[in-house]
Amino acid sequence: GAVVSQHPSRVICKSGTSVKIECRSLDFQATTMFWYRQFPKQSLMLMATSNEGSKATYEQGVEKDKFLINHASLTLSTLTVTSAHPEDSSFYICSASPSGGETYEQYFGPGTRLTVT
Amino acid sequence: GIQVEQSPPDLILQEGANSTLRCNFSDSVNNLQWFHQNPWGQLINLFYIPSGTKQNGRLSATTVATERYSLLYISSSQTTDSGVYFCARSFGNEKLTFGTGTRLTIIP
Numbered sequence: 001g002a003v004v005s006q007h008p009s010r011v012i013c014k015s016g017t018s019v020k021i022e023c024r025s026l027d028f029q030a031t032t033m034f035w036y037r038q039f040p041k042q043s044l045m046l047m048a049t050s051n052e053g054s055k056a057t058y059e060q061g062v063e064k065d066k067f068l069i070n071h072a073s074l075t076l077s078t079l080t081v082t083s084a085h086p087e088d089s090s091f092y093i094c095s096a097s098p099s100g101g102e103t104y105e106q107y108f109g110p111g112t113r114l115t116v117t
Numbered sequence: 118g119i120q121v122e123q124s125p126p127d128l129i130l131q132e133g134a135n136s137t138l139r140c141n142f143s144d145s146v147n148n149l150q151w152f153h154q155n156p157w158g159q160l161i162n163l164f165y166i167p168s169g170t171k172q173n174g175r176l177s178a179t180t181v182a183t184e185r186y187s188l189l190y191i192s193s194s195q196t197t198d199s200g201v202y203f204c205a206r207s208f209g210n211e212k213l214t215f216g217t218g219t220r221l222t223i224i225p
Binding site: 102 | 150152157158159162165207210216217220
């Protein structure tokens with residue numbers, strides 16, 4: 001149980017284009033999902049907290065107009081990187097917290113490796 | 118801000134060896150977790166251990182919250198144990214803060 005999927009697993013895009021990453025909880029409902037970014041050989045940094053049916057909460061320094069988050073259902077959150085630039089190249093990981101559970105209880109997706117050329 | 122430091126940053130061991138990974142945190146916790154990130158990037162929950170000691174097979178973990186540290190023990194290492202080990206902490210409804218990580222490489 002508690003499986004989270006991400007799609008795509010890997011994407012290469014040209015500078016200036018937009019990329020959408022999907023995060024799905026496959027066997028549980030998740031009121032809250034989280035988006036992290038991980039640069040090579042670094043730790044995970046929280047970008048934003050996504051709540052079903054409401055606006056996402058962004059961490060300091062993360063541009064909400066650049067990283068659009070939509071949490072339209074209890075099993076799906078999407079992250080759209082708009083007007084991507086090479087510095088946005090990174091490993092993006094989502095996690096999902098089961099509805100009714102504790103916030104710290106998070107199950108992680110396999111990640112999406114974004115390369116912007 | 119809240120700091121979560123892990124040591125050592127890198128560890129290379131022969132298969133069969135034992136190891137101890139340390140996580141020091143600067144603030145109070147009521148949630149402390151250990152994760153293993155495999156070479157493909159997937160994070161696996163290992164332990165939820167805000168205090169005390171837990172064991173799961175060859176792995177065990179101990180957290181001493183009053184002294185603000187946690188330890189992860191790996192015994193009889195296998196090549197599949199390779200990857201990066203992260204601890205992460207939070208308190209109440211705070212966001213989860215990840216540690217700096219320990220990169221473990223097990224050599225056959």
